[in-house]
Amino acid sequence: MRRGACLVAALVAVSGCAAPPALSDRDERLQVVTTTGLLRDLVQRVGGDRVHVTSLVPDGADPHAYEPSLRDVRNVVYADVAFSNYVMLEQHNIIKTLDANLDEDAANVSLAEEAVKYAAEIIPLVEDVSLDTIWLGLRARGDGERFGANRSSDVLLSMTAARGPGDVFGYLTGSFGDTEVYFDSSDGFDAGDGYRADTATLPADAHTHMSWAFTEPGVYELTLSARLRVDQRSKPVSLGGSTFTVVVGVPPEESGVDDPTVVNRGHADLTVDLDREELYALYDPEGGGEFSQEVVPADSAVVEVPNKALSEVPAGPEFGFLGRPGDRVYQLAQAVLGKHVHGEIDPHLWHDVRNAMSYVEVIRDTLVDRDPRGAREYRRNTTAYLAKLDALDRYVRDRLARIPESRRYLVTTHDAFAYLAKAYDLTVAGFVTPNPAAEPSLADRRKLSDTIRNLRVPAVFLEPNLAARSATLTEVAEEQGVRICPIYGDTFDDQVTSYVRLMRFNADSLLECLG
Incomplete structure (x- = not known):
C-alpha cells in the first residue's frame, strides 16, 4: 500500500480518492x-x-x-x-x-x-449477570490464524432460516436509542451474498450483546451460518452452520430436543468457533468468565425465553419494526446499552x-x-x-485514601472503572444496565435502589458524554436523596482536555461526593 493511492476503509461509505493533506x-x-x-x-x-x-x-x-x-x-x-x-x-x-x-x-x-x-x-472482563432473563449474544471464538485472519478480518454470522409460530428479531440499540436490526424473519431471509441483510459482523475472538424479540409464544428453530472474510479482497470462507432451539413462553420440555441443556440464566452466546469450524452455544450461567463457560452443542441447547420476558413495544419510530406501540412481544434484553463488542480483557x-x-x-x-x-x-x-504521572498517581491515591472505607462504592452508568477501583481500593457496586428497548422494570429499579440504600451510597456518578442515557440512574438517585456527580471515562470535553486533568478531576469528584 502506498501513500497517495486511492484508499478507502472497509464499511466506510466514501467515493473517490482521499484528498491530499493541507x-x-x-x-x-x-x-x-x-x-x-x-x-x-x-x-x-x-x-x-x-x-x-x-x-x-x-x-x-x-x-x-x-x-x-x-x-x-x-x-x-x-x-x-x-x-x-x-x-x-x-x-x-x-x-x-x-x-x-x-x-x-x-x-x-x-x-x-x-x-x-x-x-x-x-x-479480565467478567460481566454482571443480574438480569431476570438470560443475556443472549453472538460470539466469534478463536483468532482464525490458520486462515490468515487478523484484527481487521470480519466474521459474518447470518440467520438463514427461522421456524416458529411468530417472527423473530435480533437487533442492537445504540447509545442514544437508535436501533440496528441484524436479523428479521418477518420479510424472509437474504437470498443474495448475505453481507448486508440478516447478517451480523464481528471481529475474530469477540462477542456482542443483542436484544432478541419474539412475537408469539411457542417453539422456534433458528438456523445460523458463519463465514470468515479475511480481507476486503478475499472470498469469504465457510465455517459451517447450526440450528438452535428457543422456547418462548412455554416449558422447555415442549422443545422436542432429546436430553436438552436448558440455557436460561447468566450469559450465553451463539458462537462460531473459528478453530473447530462449527457453531454452538457458549453458556456462562454464573458470570464467572472463562472459568464457568460451558460449550453446549447446538442440537442439545434449548434457550428459554420465560413469560416474564413479555413486554410492550415502546413508542418511537426506531422500534417500528417490532410492531405498533403497545403490541406485546417476548424480549431478551440487550442489557448493556450501546454497541458493546468486546473481548475478554477490560480495555480501560x-x-x-x-x-x-x-x-x-x-x-x-x-x-x-x-x-x-x-x-x-x-x-x-x-x-x-x-x-x-508519578505525582499524579500519588495525588489520586492520597485523595481517594481520604474516603471512609464504608463509603468507597462506585455506582456509574458505564462499566469502565474496574482499573480505578482495583488500583485505588474502591468497590464497583453497580452500573446501569437498562433494557434499552423498554422502560426499566420495577425489578430493575428496585435492584438499583436496594444497592444505593443498603450500602448507604452517598453519590452516583455519570459520565458527561453519556448523560442522555442515564435517566434511570438519575431518577433513582433523586428518589434515594443521593448526589449525582460527574466522572470521566474515555473521552474529553471542554472542561477536561488532558489525561492528567481527567484523573485529577475524577479523584476530586470522588472525594467530594463520597468523602
Missing part, C-alpha cells in the same frame, strides 16, 4: 494518528514539537460507537505512526480504517497489548495511572524507532512526563 500539514514533523483524544494527549506529551498528532474519534464522542469519516481516512493514509488502544475498546470500523489505509511502512501499535510488556496490569487500562505510564513508555520507544534523530527529545519529554 499545505500546513506538509512539514517535517512525524505524522501520528491515534484512535482517541486521550491517546492523542499522551502522544503529544512525548512527541512535543516533533510530532503532528490527530485523533480519529472526536472529543465527546463514544469510541465504542464512532464511525470514521472521509477526513479520518485521509489522516490515516498520510500517517507515519498509528496508535490504538485496542483490546476492542474502539468500534471495529475504526480499527479497519487504520489497518486498511495505513501505509505499509508505517508503525501500527496496539497500546494496551504492548503495554503489558512494560508492566501494565490487565483485568488508563484509569490506573501506572498503566498509563506503561503506555507512555511504549509511545516513547515507538517514536524513537520511527524518528531516531528525535530520540533525545522524546526521552527527555518522557522522563519529565513520567515524573508528572
Whole structure:
C-alpha cells in the first residue's frame, strides 16, 4: 500500500480518492494518528514539537460507537505512526480504517497489548449477570490464524432460516436509542451474498450483546451460518452452520430436543468457533468468565425465553419494526446499552495511572524507532512526563485514601472503572444496565435502589458524554436523596482536555461526593 493511492476503509461509505493533506500539514514533523483524544494527549506529551498528532474519534464522542469519516481516512493514509488502544475498546470500523489505509511502512501499535510488556496490569472482563432473563449474544471464538485472519478480518454470522409460530428479531440499540436490526424473519431471509441483510459482523475472538424479540409464544428453530472474510479482497470462507432451539413462553420440555441443556440464566452466546469450524452455544450461567463457560452443542441447547420476558413495544419510530406501540412481544434484553463488542480483557487500562505510564513508555520507544534523530527529545519529554504521572498517581491515591472505607462504592452508568477501583481500593457496586428497548422494570429499579440504600451510597456518578442515557440512574438517585456527580471515562470535553486533568478531576469528584 502506498501513500497517495486511492484508499478507502472497509464499511466506510466514501467515493473517490482521499484528498491530499493541507499545505500546513506538509512539514517535517512525524505524522501520528491515534484512535482517541486521550491517546492523542499522551502522544503529544512525548512527541512535543516533533510530532503532528490527530485523533480519529472526536472529543465527546463514544469510541465504542464512532464511525470514521472521509477526513479520518485521509489522516490515516498520510500517517507515519498509528496508535490504538485496542483490546476492542474502539468500534471495529475504526480499527479497519487504520489497518486498511495505513501505509505499509508505517508503525501500527496496539497500546494496551504492548503495554503489558512494560508492566501494565490487565483485568479480565467478567460481566454482571443480574438480569431476570438470560443475556443472549453472538460470539466469534478463536483468532482464525490458520486462515490468515487478523484484527481487521470480519466474521459474518447470518440467520438463514427461522421456524416458529411468530417472527423473530435480533437487533442492537445504540447509545442514544437508535436501533440496528441484524436479523428479521418477518420479510424472509437474504437470498443474495448475505453481507448486508440478516447478517451480523464481528471481529475474530469477540462477542456482542443483542436484544432478541419474539412475537408469539411457542417453539422456534433458528438456523445460523458463519463465514470468515479475511480481507476486503478475499472470498469469504465457510465455517459451517447450526440450528438452535428457543422456547418462548412455554416449558422447555415442549422443545422436542432429546436430553436438552436448558440455557436460561447468566450469559450465553451463539458462537462460531473459528478453530473447530462449527457453531454452538457458549453458556456462562454464573458470570464467572472463562472459568464457568460451558460449550453446549447446538442440537442439545434449548434457550428459554420465560413469560416474564413479555413486554410492550415502546413508542418511537426506531422500534417500528417490532410492531405498533403497545403490541406485546417476548424480549431478551440487550442489557448493556450501546454497541458493546468486546473481548475478554477490560480495555480501560488508563484509569490506573501506572498503566498509563506503561503506555507512555511504549509511545516513547515507538517514536524513537520511527524518528531516531528525535530520540533525545522524546526521552527527555518522557522522563519529565513520567515524573508528572508519578505525582499524579500519588495525588489520586492520597485523595481517594481520604474516603471512609464504608463509603468507597462506585455506582456509574458505564462499566469502565474496574482499573480505578482495583488500583485505588474502591468497590464497583453497580452500573446501569437498562433494557434499552423498554422502560426499566420495577425489578430493575428496585435492584438499583436496594444497592444505593443498603450500602448507604452517598453519590452516583455519570459520565458527561453519556448523560442522555442515564435517566434511570438519575431518577433513582433523586428518589434515594443521593448526589449525582460527574466522572470521566474515555473521552474529553471542554472542561477536561488532558489525561492528567481527567484523573485529577475524577479523584476530586470522588472525594467530594463520597468523602
